[in-house]
Amino acid sequence: MSADAHSLLIEQLKPLMMEPNFDDVFEQMTEGESSSSRFLLKMEISRLANPCLRIIDLRDKSELPCTEVIYGEQHHYLDEPAKHVFQNALALYRNQYTMGVYEEVMQAHQLRRQQKEPSKVESVSTLVPGIILGNYIRRTEERMNYSIKILVSQPGQREIVGNTLDLSVSGARIRLPLKHGFDLQQPLTVKLQELGDEFYFADLQQGVDYQVVDADDEGENCLMRLKRVSGSEQLSQMLSDLIQGYKFRYKVDINDVMVNASGLGFERYYLPHYPHLPLFISDNQQQPEISTILLSSDNQELLHYFLDENDVNQLPTILHSQRLQALIDHPADDSHSLLYCFTYNAKGRLFFYAATLAELQASGLISLFFHYGAAKASWKVCRLSLDMLDHQQPHKSSALPGDDVNYSPLTEQQLVQYRCLVQLIDLTDQIAAMQYQQWQSALHINDLKCFGMAKTPRNTVKLAALNFSERRREARFAFKTLVTIHQDGEQLTAMTHDISSRGLQLHLEHPHKLDTSKELLLSFPKLQELSTKIKLQELPYRVVHSRKNGTTLHLAAVVGHTPHTGVEFLNRLIIRNREKLQQLTDNNQQAKELADGLKNQLIRHLHAVPFMLEKTAKSFRMACIGIGMQRDLISDLFTREQGNRLLFDLDPILNDGRLKLDFVEPVRQMKPQDNVDSFELYAVVSTSGHPQILSCKRAVDMASAEALSDFIQQADYIGRFMALKVYRGATGKPDFSYLQRELDYIKVHAKHRAQKLEQQLWRIIGVGELLDITAEVRMRLPPKN
Numbered sequence: 001m002s003a004d005a006h007s008l009l010i011e012q013l014k015p016l017m018m019e020p021n022f023d024d025v026f027e028q029m030t031e032g033e034s035s036s037s038r039f040l041l042k043m044e045i046s047r048l049a050n051p052c053l054r055i056i057d058l059r060d061k062s063e064l065p066c067t068e069v070i071y072g073e074q075h076h077y078l079d080e081p082a083k084h085v086f087q088n089a090l091a092l093y094r095n096q097y098t099m100g101v102y103e104e105v106m107q108a109h110q111l112r113r114q115q116k117e118p119s120k121v122e123s124v125s126t127l128v129p130g131i132i133l134g135n136y137i138r139r140t141e142e143r144m145n146y147s148i149k150i151l152v153s154q155p156g157q158r159e160i161v162g163n164t165l166d167l168s169v170s171g172a173r174i175r176l177p178l179k180h181g182f183d184l185q186q187p188l189t190v191k192l193q194e195l196g197d198e199f200y201f202a203d204l205q206q207g208v209d210y211q212v213v214d215a216d217d218e219g220e221n222c223l224m225r226l227k228r229v230s231g232s233e234q235l236s237q238m239l240s241d242l243i244q245g246y247k248f249r250y251k252v253d254i255n256d257v258m259v260n261a262s263g264l265g266f267e268r269y270y271l272p273h274y275p276h277l278p279l280f281i282s283d284n285q286q287q288p289e290i291s292t293i294l295l296s297s298d299n300q301e302l303l304h305y306f307l308d309e310n311d312v313n314q315l316p317t318i319l320h321s322q323r324l325q326a327l328i329d330h331p332a333d334d335s336h337s338l339l340y341c342f343t344y345n346a347k348g349r350l351f352f353y354a355a356t357l358a359e360l361q362a363s364g365l366i367s368l369f370f371h372y373g374a375a376k377a378s379w380k381v382c383r384l385s386l387d388m389l390d391h392q393q394p395h396k397s398s399a400l401p402g403d404d405v406n407y408s409p410l411t412e413q414q415l416v417q418y419r420c421l422v423q424l425i426d427l428t429d430q431i432a433a434m435q436y437q438q439w440q441s442a443l444h445i446n447d448l449k450c451f452g453m454a455k456t457p458r459n460t461v462k463l464a465a466l467n468f469s470e471r472r473r474e475a476r477f478a479f480k481t482l483v484t485i486h487q488d489g490e491q492l493t494a495m496t497h498d499i500s501s502r503g504l505q506l507h508l509e510h511p512h513k514l515d516t517s518k519e520l521l522l523s524f525p526k527l528q529e530l531s532t533k534i535k536l537q538e539l540p541y542r543v544v545h546s547r548k549n550g551t552t553l554h555l556a557a558v559v560g561h562t563p564h565t566g567v568e569f570l571n572r573l574i575i576r577n578r579e580k581l582q583q584l585t586d587n588n589q590q591a592k593e594l595a596d597g598l599k600n601q602l603i604r605h606l607h608a609v610p611f612m613l614e615k616t617a618k619s620f621r622m623a624c625i626g627i628g629m630q631r632d633l634i635s636d637l638f639t640r641e642q643g644n645r646l647l648f649d650l651d652p653i654l655n656d657g658r659l660k661l662d663f664v665e666p667v668r669q670m671k672p673q674d675n676v677d678s679f680e681l682y683a684v685v686s687t688s689g690h691p692q693i694l695s696c697k698r699a700v701d702m703a704s705a706e707a708l709s710d711f712i713q714q715a716d717y718i719g720r721f722m723a724l725k726v727y728r729g730a731t732g733k734p735d736f737s738y739l740q741r742e743l744d745y746i747k748v749h750a751k752h753r754a755q756k757l758e759q760q761l762w763r764i765i766g767v768g769e770l771l772d773i774t775a776e777v778r779m780r781l782p783p784k785n
Helices: 003-016 022-029 035-049 080-092 099-116 193-198 202-206 233-245 255-273 300-305 321-329 357-363 366-373 409-416 430-436 445-451 525-530 565-576 589-604 633-638 658-668 705-718 736-749 751-763 774-778
Strands: 067-071 074-078 127-132 149-153 160-167 171-177 188-192 208-218 221-228 277-284 287-295 338-346 349-356 380-388 418-426 462-465 476-478 482-487 490-500 503-508 520-523 539-547 552-557 582-584 608-615 620-627 639-642 645-649 677-685 693-698 720-730 764-772
Touching: 003 022, 003 035, 022 035, 035 099, 067 080, 074 080, 080 099, 127 255, 149 171, 149 193, 171 208, 188 193, 188 202, 188 221, 202 233, 255 589, 255 608, 255 620, 255 736, 255 751, 255 764, 277 589, 287 300, 287 321, 287 418, 287 589, 321 380, 321 418, 338 357, 338 366, 349 357, 349 445, 357 366, 366 430, 366 445, 380 774, 409 589, 418 589, 430 705, 462 589, 482 503, 482 525, 490 565, 503 539, 539 565, 608 633, 608 658, 608 751, 620 633, 620 658, 620 764, 633 639, 633 645, 633 764, 658 720, 658 764, 677 705, 705 720, 705 774, 720 774, 736 751, 751 764
Parallel strands: 127 620, 287 462
Antiparallel strands: 067 074, 127 645, 149 160, 149 188, 160 171, 171 221, 188 208, 208 221, 277 287, 277 418, 338 349, 338 380, 380 418, 476 490, 476 582, 482 490, 482 520, 490 503, 503 552, 520 539, 539 552, 608 620, 608 764, 639 645, 677 693, 677 720, 720 764
């Protein structure tokens, strides 16, 4: 059914949807339509008939005077045209205020304004895609888009006909009917019919067992990702030969690499502006303690707060073992995750006072601590977000087929020692500090001495800094062998100085100017004598850097459609002779590997929703938001299904010119080297059905503390109250070196997709995040008597 026919039928069904015999009428009017079209029509009718909680307020949207219209318990503000539409729509929906009534009024109002102002530019869409961060899909082999007929079964079940979407040696992605009836916890037996007709293997005739990794519904079909759990070596070799032989006839599937590259591009913009302190916790004599802090450009100011007059970090005494253990024991209890601090300067010495909300409530000193501490310039409110670390996942974010998934053994050993990650998040706000001062207490300030922290005389915590330029640097090993270079009919002789699996450094006998825009073909004559089964001749490499008038060259392998035998051979050579080879590392190479591993753990455990702002040809818009593999409470508020795409509608925080006022203009006034700033939003969230933001206000628009208290009370009456802290900052030019290998791989198979990603990254002008601060905002004002 076309979109126009679908809309026309909806309009015809609207007057009848509240009738008792609607189902019979629906069947008659949709006779001849497919089951999927009828399902979509019924879903839309049901949506329009659902009760609506949204308030219609046109006072700041209409040029006409608006009057209050009370309907039920809701107070609307409508102009005369909207009031007329409202009354007609209510009659259509049997005097029930539904989503259909709301949309009728809003659409009629927008149409009237557009007719009045035909030259007005259409508003920028607030629908944005989500980009996966942190959970980069690892592929140890290439997959091919290859569709063949299959028969799928389980013991005691009849065979179901389906087809493959892509195929690899150890897995596949398949499409089956939605009502397949299989137990997805048990293996599936798959017969690759067309291959069974062409190749005779017992495995193909009897069926190959696959385990279901995940499954998604798509319309009337179910898409499954499978992992092969049976089959002979001969079958593996046949599948490998098939994929290699058909590479130029069928596309190599690069969707996973595209997802990873997009995430890395976002990550490169976001992490330098990461404002919180990631604290990595390890055990010391079975007691948790802060071991390492990961530093970004924007979180060093927060770290500086916890340095005393001698620049000694006092965080280990503030977050001592007992506090950390209480946080670990009560991960869902906000009272253990809210930390309040202030400092006291006496004769040039700086003393720290700190307490969690749980400690303040237990001591009965919460009013005194808030009233006295919030009046000081050093007042600090923080949230501690805890995540236990899963070391079963690889620490290294290797995103290309064939990548090494591990760091050096020493780095891996260090990373395994970290038990959990605590993110120290600064929630301090000047207006909030005045609100905390409204807590009153008759006790004396000397009673707060119990919250004074003993000072440590020396720094005990390691600092690791994010270093983006070295993300892809591999371990290099000293190794000398003869190499011949071919380019444009010329042949040169060189000697290797060091090697890695994907590159090498060469010394030429005489200075020579090579064309760095073209590939070099390298042969390894001495290594060829040792390995007669592998061809080590005329292998493609590119010049990354040249030194000493062109006598020293740094080369990287050019990986194309077929496996690079040089990469495979050198990788095996290094693995088998690692103990004999001398590893060449920079002075900070070990620290860079450790920081990269810690960064990967951090990006998998974000407690905020990052976003990117981009400049289009005519305007500005939100480019995307960052999401993890597990959906969170914030992004869930904005989710909108559109076809088979998961989009996010940010209209509640961007409407009424807020995109320009709260995001675009502030970011344009900032420089990339400036730290992010923030503002707060307060929202009413529905609690029935799918949660969504019903209304949203900026904190600066709250006239007083009483206004905030009333807003919270009203929000909890309608649904629930939610507070968001929005961070925003300006970005610089894109750093393509950070994802160069992914881009090179994509360009080989789909150059236009790599160019599209590069163009998107060039358009980014700002980055930020949305953080849930509801629990802390609820504590700012004393409870009413």
